Amino acid sequence: MYPYKYNRQFERYLSQFKRVLSGFQVQDGVLRDGSYNTRRVKVVYGSMSRVVASIFNKTTFTNHTLPLIGMHLTSIEKDTQNKRNYHHVDHVAYTDQYGERQAYSRLTGPAFNLMVDVDIYASSHDEMFEIMEQILLIFNPRVTIQVDNHLLNSDYLTEIILESISNDVNYPTGTERQVVQQSLTFRLPIRLSYPMDMDANVIQTIISNIVVDSEDGVDVIDELVITDDGEA
Amino acid sequence: MATSQAAKEINRNNKNQRVDQFYVSFLKLPENVSNLLGKQTKMIDRPNLTFETSMTNHRHNQFQDMNQVRFDPVSVTLFDDENGLTRQYIYTQLFRQLNRGADVFGRWDVLDRDYRFDVKMEMFNSVDELIEGYVLRDCFISSIDHTQMSTDDEDTETEITIILTYNNIDFFIVNEYVEFKGGIPMEGAGQARTSS
Numbered sequence: 001m002y003p004y005k006y007n008r009q010f011e012r013y014l015s016q017f018k019r020v021l022s023g024f025q026v027q028d029g030v031l032r033d034g035s036y037n038t039r040r041v042k043v044v045y046g047s048m049s050r051v052v053a054s055i056f057n058k059t060t061f062t063n064h065t066l067p068l069i070g071m072h073l074t075s076i077e078k079d080t081q082n083k084r085n086y087h088h089v090d091h092v093a094y095t096d097q098y099g100e101r102q103a104y105s106r107l108t109g110p111a112f113n114l115m116v117d118v119d120i121y122a123s124s125h126d127e128m129f130e131i132m133e134q135i136l137l138i139f140n141p142r143v144t145i146q147v148d149n150h151l152l153n154s155d156y157l158t159e160i161i162l163e164s165i166s167n168d169v170n171y172p173t174g175t176e177r178q179v180v181q182q183s184l185t186f187r188l189p190i191r192l193s194y195p196m197d198m199d200a201n202v203i204q205t206i207i208s209n210i211v212v213d214s215e216d217g218v219d220v221i222d223e224l225v226i227t228d229d230g231e232a
Numbered sequence: 233m234a235t236s237q238a239a240k241e242i243n244r245n246n247k248n249q250r251v252d253q254f255y256v257s258f259l260k261l262p263e264n265v266s267n268l269l270g271k272q273t274k275m276i277d278r279p280n281l282t283f284e285t286s287m288t289n290h291r292h293n294q295f296q297d298m299n300q301v302r303f304d305p306v307s308v309t310l311f312d313d314e315n316g317l318t319r320q321y322i323y324t325q326l327f328r329q330l331n332r333g334a335d336v337f338g339r340w341d342v343l344d345r346d347y348r349f350d351v352k353m354e355m356f357n358s359v360d361e362l363i364e365g366y367v368l369r370d371c372f373i374s375s376i377d378h379t380q381m382s383t384d385d386e387d388t389e390t391e392i393t394i395i396l397t398y399n400n401i402d403f404f405i406v407n408e409y410v411e412f413k414g415g416i417p418m419e420g421a422g423q424a425r426t427s428s
């Protein structure tokens with residue numbers, strides 16, 4: 001078995017993405033003096049069919065459900081352009097808070113592109129344009145997000161890139177009521193990072209121990225046990 | 233643990249070398265700098281060389297002669313990080329070459345200043361064993377090329393391409409390398425072993 005290492009990295013990227021989208025407001029009622037109230041647009045995670053189903057399933061369908069922004073991950077693609085040499089171990093020397101010289105080694109993880117669809121559901125075209133305008137003013141051309149605040153994480157920044165915009169009128173399954181919906185496709189380049197305490201030794205141990213060759217032949221190990229300190 | 237030379241010769245693995253099974257180290261640059269440039273290296277040429285030839289005519293026959301060997305310069309493409317560390321180090325090296333910075337020994341103004349550096353290239357197989365390596369000796373940057381900046385392109389990431397000119401190549405197969413690293417003399421180092 002491999003040591004259990006899980007750091008919720010996809011979730012952290014997606015939650016930061018969601019944070020970028022949450023905070024847009026729409027006009028909500030005009031007062032007698034001509035001023036108006038605003039209401040924050042909710043952001044949910046889910047594909048279009050699920051989000052629409054949840055809207056229609058409500059027993060009291062009121063305007064307060066809409067507008068709504070739904071986002072979901074559509075695909076994870078390999079980002080070979082951003083690949084770094086996997087033989088590289090990045091050595092960093094620094095002085096810690098006690099004045100001691102420290103050395104730190106880290107591996108560079110694999111790079112991916114997260115393709116994220118953002119669907120805007122609104123009760124009118126006017127409301128749709130209201131939200132669209134605000135979003136498109138922000139993505140000019142990219143929004144940079146921070147996903148970590150650790151000093152030694154070299155992938156703490158990434159970008160959200162607007163790839164395409166499409167305007168669809170959909171008829172969700174099981175209903176004849178049309179849904180006016182605007183879809184934006186975003187690309188989020190990410191790099192998964194190895195746990196902070198893991199250096200090259202662990203990975204090399206895994207690779208080289210799966211097959212043990214000798215002068216007589218090749219022995220295959222049935223089960224590989226690797227402890228947290230990298231010893232097999 | 234490493235696959236022995238004998239095992240390799242008997243096995244005759246059909247698997248071809250892949251272009252990403254390499255690692256580059258920049259030697260004689262400050263330690264942290266050379267380490268960073270190893271990560272930033274995206275592409276590197278393998279050294280190409282040419283033997284110059286000449287012809288001799290003798291009694292209606294023509295004979296081909298081999299003359300000097302000529303090494304082609306090596307092109308290295310580097311990722312250009314947005315905080316400018318990579319280019320900062322490359323430009324520092326350029327300043328050194330221009331006599332506008334200290335050399336590798338910290339000297340500023342001496343006649344025998346040494347601005348040249350070495351580049352070590354290591355090749356691996358798919359189980360990360362070192363197969364061969366070579367060191368380009370006495371390199372200097374003979375050309376530098378940057379990606380064009382443009383407002384109408386949102387996707388292209390900038391790169392720096394440098395051309396390295398060098399004097400010689402130290403080539404080592406893995407046995408010699410092991411001897412060099414370990415400091416323990418090995419009998420028959422550099423020759424194929426047929427038995428262990």
